[in-house]
Amino acid sequence: MELTTKTKFYNKAVWMNPALLDVPFALNTAIDPRARAGKAIRKRQVLIDIEQTEEDRELIKNTLITGFTEEFKSRFKKTGGYNSFEVKALTKLANGGLLLEMLSEEGVKWVKSREKEIEKVVGAGARVKKHTFLVIIKFVPITLDPESEEE
Structure with missing residues (x-):
């Protein structure tokens, strides 16, 4: 179709x-x-959730993002197979997590398949989390039945 x-x-x-x-x-x-x-x-984004103590969260919050990004990239390069993928952007989230933007979708697949190595790179308690997005659908009646042939 x-x-x-x-x-x-x-x-x-x-x-x-x-x-x-x-x-x-x-x-x-x-x-x-x-x-x-x-x-x-x-x-191209990967969400990494980090379980941290309040002290660690404050330390990460007060670290400059440029220094943090360079440190993250240098640690990431020590992981096997990373050479063909590149981190385009790194964002620190308010909850202490990280949002990675890779240059390619293959890089995202690589990161998601290497969760144990990510924990070593980022620190204890780090895990790749499913990145969900809010979707708003306008003008769909509440009584809508997607299985129905009549609507």
Whole structure:
């Protein structure tokens, strides 16, 4: 099924799975370019949750992000197989966690597959966490049944 195909029922449109949906910069011009860019960035992000004491959290909060990023990259390079992947950006979160943005989606897969090495790099209590996003769907009735053929 193509993206331009019209469907008679809403539930069929929801369950449609065209191959182009996974490509952030597909030729569908109806999508806002900022939304496409945001999706591409989110695909390259990895969330690392760190269980810390209050002292460690304050220490990380007060560390400059540039020094922290360089330290993180130098530790990461000691991990086997890292040479082909690069950390593009590192963000410290308010809860003490880290948000990594890799240069490629392959880098994200590599980080997620090496959770034990990440714990050694970041410190005890670090774990790769599923990065979830809030989605707001406008104008969908509360009584909507996606399985129904009549709606």
